[in-house]
Amino acid sequence: MVEGKRNSHGSTPAAWTLVVLVTIGITVSTVALVFGHWVGFWIGAAIVALGVIVGAVMRAAGLGQRPRSTTPADA
Template sequence: MAGSSHGHTLAAWTGVTIAFIGFCVAGAFMVMAQPAGFWAGMGVVILGGVVGWVMSAMGLGQPKDAHEPHLTTEERQAAGAKG
Protein backbone atom coordinates (compact mmCIF):
# COMPACT_ATOMS: atom_id res chain seq x y z
CA MET A 1 0.00 0.00 0.00
CA ALA A 2 2.86 2.37 0.63
CA GLY A 3 3.79 2.23 -3.04
CA SER A 4 0.35 3.42 -4.12
CA SER A 5 0.00 6.28 -1.59
CA HIS A 6 -3.11 4.56 -0.21
CA GLY A 7 -4.83 6.86 2.27
CA HIS A 8 -2.55 9.84 1.73
CA THR A 9 -5.33 12.25 0.78
CA LEU A 10 -7.18 15.09 2.44
CA ALA A 11 -10.42 13.09 2.32
CA ALA A 12 -8.85 10.10 4.10
CA TRP A 13 -7.13 12.13 6.80
CA THR A 14 -10.23 14.23 7.51
CA GLY A 15 -12.60 11.26 7.65
CA VAL A 16 -10.33 9.23 9.90
CA THR A 17 -9.65 12.16 12.23
CA ILE A 18 -13.37 12.85 12.70
CA ALA A 19 -14.08 9.14 13.24
CA PHE A 20 -11.24 8.90 15.79
CA ILE A 21 -12.62 11.84 17.76
CA GLY A 22 -16.05 10.20 17.74
CA PHE A 23 -14.54 6.94 18.94
CA CYS A 24 -12.81 8.73 21.83
CA VAL A 25 -16.04 10.52 22.78
CA ALA A 26 -18.02 7.27 22.66
CA GLY A 27 -15.40 5.49 24.75
CA ALA A 28 -15.35 8.20 27.40
CA PHE A 29 -19.13 8.23 27.73
CA MET A 30 -19.22 4.43 27.84
CA VAL A 31 -16.89 4.45 30.83
CA MET A 32 -19.06 7.12 32.48
CA ALA A 33 -22.16 4.95 31.84
CA GLN A 34 -23.92 7.69 29.84
CA PRO A 35 -25.72 6.01 26.91
CA ALA A 36 -26.79 9.27 25.25
CA GLY A 37 -23.18 10.49 25.05
CA PHE A 38 -22.03 7.10 23.79
CA TRP A 39 -24.54 7.17 20.93
CA ALA A 40 -23.65 10.77 20.14
CA GLY A 41 -20.02 9.68 19.81
CA MET A 42 -21.06 6.81 17.54
CA GLY A 43 -22.93 9.35 15.43
CA VAL A 44 -19.70 11.33 15.07
CA VAL A 45 -17.94 8.13 13.94
CA ILE A 46 -20.53 7.68 11.19
CA LEU A 47 -20.25 11.37 10.33
CA GLY A 48 -16.51 10.86 9.77
CA GLY A 49 -17.22 8.17 7.20
CA VAL A 50 -19.78 10.34 5.43
CA VAL A 51 -17.45 13.36 5.38
CA GLY A 52 -14.61 11.25 3.95
CA TRP A 53 -16.89 9.81 1.27
CA VAL A 54 -18.27 13.22 0.28
CA MET A 55 -14.79 14.75 0.11
CA SER A 56 -13.63 11.85 -2.03
CA ALA A 57 -16.62 12.35 -4.35
CA MET A 58 -15.65 16.03 -4.60
CA GLY A 59 -12.25 15.01 -5.97
CA LEU A 60 -10.19 15.29 -2.79
CA GLY A 61 -9.54 11.55 -2.58
CA GLN A 62 -7.25 9.26 -4.51
CA PRO A 63 -8.18 8.91 -8.20
CA LYS A 64 -9.44 5.48 -9.27
CA ASP A 65 -6.58 5.05 -11.77
CA ALA A 66 -3.81 6.21 -9.42
CA HIS A 67 -1.96 2.90 -9.58
CA GLU A 68 -1.85 -0.22 -11.66
CA PRO A 69 -3.90 -3.22 -10.52
CA HIS A 70 -2.06 -5.90 -8.59
CA LEU A 71 -0.73 -8.62 -10.86
CA THR A 72 0.71 -12.02 -10.05
CA THR A 73 4.28 -12.79 -11.03
CA GLU A 74 3.05 -14.90 -13.94
CA GLU A 75 0.79 -12.13 -15.20
CA ARG A 76 3.65 -9.59 -15.02
CA GLN A 77 5.95 -11.93 -16.93
CA ALA A 78 3.29 -12.58 -19.59
CA ALA A 79 2.68 -8.85 -20.00
CA GLY A 80 6.40 -8.19 -20.29
CA ALA A 81 6.81 -10.89 -22.96
CA LYS A 82 4.01 -9.38 -25.08
CA GLY A 83 5.20 -5.77 -24.86
Template sequence: MAAAAHGHTPAAWTGVTITFIGFAIAGVAMILPSVLLVWAGLAVVVLGGVVGKAMAMAGMGRQPSEHVMTVEEHQAALAAA
Protein backbone atom coordinates (compact mmCIF):
# COMPACT_ATOMS: atom_id res chain seq x y z
CA MET A 1 0.00 0.00 0.00
CA ALA A 2 2.76 2.46 0.86
CA ALA A 3 4.54 1.79 -2.42
CA ALA A 4 1.62 3.24 -4.34
CA ALA A 5 1.69 6.55 -2.47
CA HIS A 6 5.36 7.37 -2.09
CA GLY A 7 5.74 9.69 -5.05
CA HIS A 8 7.17 7.32 -7.64
CA THR A 9 6.43 9.87 -10.36
CA PRO A 10 8.55 11.93 -12.75
CA ALA A 11 7.46 15.11 -10.94
CA ALA A 12 8.58 13.80 -7.55
CA TRP A 13 11.91 12.43 -8.77
CA THR A 14 12.74 15.62 -10.67
CA GLY A 15 11.78 17.92 -7.80
CA VAL A 16 13.77 15.91 -5.25
CA THR A 17 16.82 15.66 -7.53
CA ILE A 18 16.92 19.41 -8.18
CA THR A 19 16.39 20.13 -4.47
CA PHE A 20 19.18 17.71 -3.50
CA ILE A 21 21.57 19.43 -5.92
CA GLY A 22 20.62 22.79 -4.41
CA PHE A 23 21.36 21.57 -0.87
CA ALA A 24 24.68 20.12 -2.09
CA ILE A 25 25.64 23.48 -3.62
CA ALA A 26 24.70 25.32 -0.43
CA GLY A 27 26.61 22.80 1.69
CA VAL A 28 29.79 23.13 -0.34
CA ALA A 29 29.40 26.90 -0.28
CA MET A 30 29.32 26.87 3.53
CA ILE A 31 32.67 25.06 3.59
CA LEU A 32 34.16 27.48 1.04
CA PRO A 33 32.76 30.54 2.90
CA SER A 34 30.88 31.89 -0.12
CA VAL A 35 27.69 33.68 0.88
CA LEU A 36 26.69 34.23 -2.74
CA LEU A 37 26.98 30.52 -3.50
CA VAL A 38 24.92 29.64 -0.40
CA TRP A 39 22.10 31.85 -1.68
CA ALA A 40 22.47 30.37 -5.17
CA GLY A 41 22.12 26.87 -3.69
CA LEU A 42 19.03 27.89 -1.75
CA ALA A 43 17.57 29.39 -4.93
CA VAL A 44 18.09 26.01 -6.63
CA VAL A 45 16.27 24.35 -3.70
CA VAL A 46 13.27 26.64 -4.25
CA LEU A 47 13.49 25.98 -7.99
CA GLY A 48 13.25 22.24 -7.30
CA GLY A 49 9.98 22.74 -5.44
CA VAL A 50 8.56 24.94 -8.17
CA VAL A 51 9.57 22.53 -10.94
CA GLY A 52 8.17 19.53 -9.07
CA LYS A 53 4.85 21.28 -8.44
CA ALA A 54 4.63 22.52 -12.04
CA MET A 55 5.26 19.01 -13.36
CA ALA A 56 2.62 17.59 -11.02
CA MET A 57 0.13 20.19 -12.22
CA ALA A 58 1.02 19.27 -15.82
CA GLY A 59 -0.09 15.70 -15.14
CA MET A 60 3.25 14.07 -14.33
CA GLY A 61 2.48 13.65 -10.64
CA ARG A 62 0.40 11.13 -8.72
CA GLN A 63 -2.95 10.46 -10.33
CA PRO A 64 -6.09 10.31 -8.16
CA SER A 65 -7.14 6.82 -7.14
CA GLU A 66 -10.28 5.36 -8.66
CA HIS A 67 -11.03 3.61 -5.35
CA VAL A 68 -11.40 6.74 -3.23
CA MET A 69 -14.66 8.68 -2.91
CA THR A 70 -14.77 12.44 -2.89
CA VAL A 71 -16.60 14.13 -0.02
CA GLU A 72 -19.53 14.90 -2.31
CA GLU A 73 -19.77 11.27 -3.48
CA HIS A 74 -19.66 10.06 0.12
CA GLN A 75 -22.41 12.47 1.20
CA ALA A 76 -24.57 11.45 -1.77
CA ALA A 77 -24.10 7.77 -0.91
CA LEU A 78 -25.10 8.42 2.70
CA ALA A 79 -28.16 10.41 1.63
CA ALA A 80 -29.25 7.65 -0.76
CA ALA A 81 -28.98 4.94 1.90
Protein backbone atom coordinates (compact mmCIF):
# COMPACT_ATOMS: atom_id res chain seq x y z
CA MET A 1 0.00 0.00 0.00
CA VAL A 2 1.27 3.44 -0.85
CA GLU A 3 1.90 5.64 2.17
CA GLY A 4 -0.50 8.51 2.57
CA LYS A 5 -3.35 6.73 0.80
CA ARG A 6 -6.26 5.28 2.72
CA ASN A 7 -8.77 2.86 1.35
CA SER A 8 -12.28 3.77 2.39
CA HIS A 9 -15.06 1.24 2.24
CA GLY A 10 -17.78 3.86 2.44
CA SER A 11 -18.42 3.55 6.17
CA THR A 12 -20.23 6.86 6.47
CA PRO A 13 -23.58 7.87 7.97
CA ALA A 14 -24.97 8.45 4.46
CA ALA A 15 -23.90 5.00 3.27
CA TRP A 16 -25.25 3.20 6.31
CA THR A 17 -28.57 5.05 6.13
CA LEU A 18 -28.89 4.09 2.48
CA VAL A 19 -28.08 0.43 3.20
CA VAL A 20 -30.52 0.19 6.12
CA LEU A 21 -33.42 1.81 4.26
CA VAL A 22 -32.84 -0.21 1.08
CA THR A 23 -32.62 -3.44 3.10
CA ILE A 24 -35.87 -2.65 4.92
CA GLY A 25 -37.58 -1.74 1.63
CA ILE A 26 -36.46 -4.92 -0.11
CA THR A 27 -37.56 -7.01 2.87
CA VAL A 28 -41.01 -5.37 2.93
CA SER A 29 -41.38 -5.82 -0.84
CA THR A 30 -40.28 -9.45 -0.74
CA VAL A 31 -42.60 -10.43 2.10
CA ALA A 32 -45.51 -8.58 0.49
CA LEU A 33 -44.83 -10.22 -2.87
CA VAL A 34 -44.73 -13.70 -1.33
CA PHE A 35 -48.15 -13.11 0.22
CA GLY A 36 -49.56 -11.40 -2.87
CA HIS A 37 -50.01 -7.95 -1.32
CA TRP A 38 -49.27 -5.55 -4.15
CA VAL A 39 -49.79 -2.45 -2.03
CA GLY A 40 -47.15 -3.70 0.41
CA PHE A 41 -44.84 -4.41 -2.50
CA TRP A 42 -45.11 -0.83 -3.73
CA ILE A 43 -44.68 0.52 -0.19
CA GLY A 44 -41.41 -1.42 -0.01
CA ALA A 45 -40.36 -0.02 -3.39
CA ALA A 46 -41.11 3.48 -2.10
CA ILE A 47 -38.92 2.81 0.95
CA VAL A 48 -36.08 1.80 -1.40
CA ALA A 49 -36.52 5.02 -3.39
CA LEU A 50 -36.63 7.02 -0.16
CA GLY A 51 -33.37 5.39 0.93
CA VAL A 52 -31.65 6.42 -2.28
CA ILE A 53 -32.91 9.99 -1.94
CA VAL A 54 -31.99 10.28 1.74
CA GLY A 55 -28.53 8.84 1.06
CA ALA A 56 -27.93 11.35 -1.73
CA VAL A 57 -29.13 14.27 0.40
CA MET A 58 -26.93 13.18 3.31
CA ARG A 59 -23.92 12.88 1.00
CA ALA A 60 -24.60 16.36 -0.38
CA ALA A 61 -24.79 17.62 3.22
CA GLY A 62 -21.26 16.34 3.83
CA LEU A 63 -22.10 13.10 5.63
CA GLY A 64 -20.83 10.87 2.84
CA GLN A 65 -17.49 9.90 1.42
CA ARG A 66 -15.56 12.67 -0.27
CA PRO A 67 -14.73 12.07 -3.93
CA ARG A 68 -11.18 10.95 -4.60
CA SER A 69 -9.00 13.51 -6.25
CA THR A 70 -7.54 12.25 -9.49
CA THR A 71 -4.24 13.80 -10.33
CA PRO A 72 -1.59 12.55 -12.74
CA ALA A 73 0.51 11.49 -9.73
CA ASP A 74 -2.29 9.15 -8.60
CA ALA A 75 -2.55 7.38 -11.95
